[in-house]
Amino acid sequence: MFDVSRELSSSISLYSRKVLIQTKATDILPKWLRFVRGVVDSEDIPLNLSRELLQESALIRKLRDVLQQRLIKFFVDQSKKDAETYAKFFEDYGLFMREGIVTTAEQEVKEDIAKLLRYESSALPAGQLTSLVDYASRMQAGTRNIYYLCTPNRHLAEHSPYYEAMKQKNMEVLFCYEQFDELTLLHLREFDKKKLISVETDIVVDHYKEEKFEDKSPADDRLSEKEMEDLMAWMRNALGSRVTNVKVTLRLDTHPAMITVLEMGAARHFLRMQQLAKTQEERAQLLQPTLEVNPRHILIKKLSQLRESEPDLAQLLVDQIYENAMIAAGLVDDPRPMVGRLNNLLVKALERH
Secondary structure, eight states: OBOOOSSOOOEEEEEETTEEEESSOTTSSOGGGTTBEEEEEOTTSOTTOOHHHHHHOHHHHHHHHHHHHHHHHHHHHHHHHOHHHHHHHHHHHHHHHHHHHHHOOOHHHHHHHHTTOOBEETTSOTTOOBOHHHHHHHOOTTOOEEEEEEOSSHHHHHTOHHHHHHHTTTOOEEEEOSTTHHHHHHHHOEETTEEEEETTBHHHHHHHHTSOOOOOSOGGGSOOHHHHHHHHHHHHHHHGGGOSEEEEOSSOSSOSEEEEBTTHHHHHHHHHHOOSOOSHHHHHHHHOOEEEEOTTSHHHHHHHHHHHHOHHHHHHHHHHHHHHHHHHTTOOSOOGGGHHHHHHHHHHHHTTO
């Protein structure tokens, strides 16, 4: 019934009153369902229907829509009957479903296909998958957004500075591991009248600006407001055109800093698709990144001291903090240029012993 090949065209045979009309009816199903193999027999299709009319026929378009909806319903029903078997099916055929969302124009159809998607979640044990429907059913009252994080694996997701920022609000986050998940969710945009929001985007940052985080750490454990103002001004100057702004955040705990960009996923996809912006300055001009800094982190507190006592070392350190944040954001394709700076930092560290 199914074929995992990505390239093969549809293998649906079209019959009318048990008379073969076409052996490979490529227009009888949407392209994303080309992995389905089978036979369609319809009494409504004329026996003398030509190939050209077959492509343009309103009847065929209607039949295609009906078959698509029935197949989606079939897959949804199967997922409810046997979640484990469906998870294996999704592992094999999920790429086609992602393709369907990206290539379909109608939002209603996109959301129907999206019912078939499965992801891990911060609210569930590792290895257990959930659907967008189930996520929506668990949403807290008054919550309007479905949050997700695209990353290669769960370990990186749980140790991401962006997820760390979300944990303070006790929000469930979907973990998306496949290469095309980001593009898929960007095209989907919303599900069941709820916006799909990457936890990395500046939209989330704007959302949190309305809510004041209380810094409960002792005054001795963080830089004072005046020290942070001076340090932010120095960091903006030290990083120059590589950042649009440097500001304080209280949403981080174990990370010294993070990069925020409006529509991070779209920015990453754009950088992958073109090769023009290769320098840091060119990338920054496109991305307009903001560096958000954790005033309680030991690196930031040490940086505040070093900028006056050892300005050269402070410059190396702020450059590395920035690069680390860019890597965590998935905005650095080639980290090799920073090797020289890391070696210099190691030399500086050894000179103290």
